[in-house]
Amino acid sequence: MFILLLTYVKPLSEIDRLIPPHVEYLEKNYAAGTFLFSGRREPRTGGVIIARAGSRAEVKAIIAEDPFLIEGAAEYEIVEFHPSKTAPDLDAYREP
Template identity: 90%
Template sequence: MFILHLTYVKPLSEIDRLIPPHVEYLKKNYAAGTFLFSGRREPRTGGVIIARAGSRAEVEALIQEDPFLIEGVAEYEIVEFLPSMAAPDLDGYREL
């Protein structure tokens, strides 16, 4: 499992211009079953995506399709983790 930590590096006016294509990017990856959760950080300095993928290389390739990264308005930090505990409703996401 991966935490994708986005940090905005350009003004919010540039971020806002790219929200529609970024949302389409998110929807595509939700439909593929890769993205599990996403949302903006508060204060609005970036965002967070929780993703499930087979490898870090897969995630690195995937983020290259994000309009935020393509346009250079955000940077990504990728954190890989192995969830060993989960709330009962999320038990299927544990990795032993």
């Protein structure tokens, strides 16, 4: 499992321009079962995505398709973790 932390490096006006293609990117990855949760950070300095993927290389290939990254509007930090404990409603995401 991966936490993807986005940090905006361009003005919000540029981010707002890229929201429609970024949402398409998110929807594609939700449909593929890769993205589980996402949302913007507060204050609005970036975003957070919780993703499920087989490897860091796979995650890097996925984020390379994000219009925010392609346009140099955001940077990504990738945090890999193994969810060994979950709330009961999220048991399906628990890893050994």
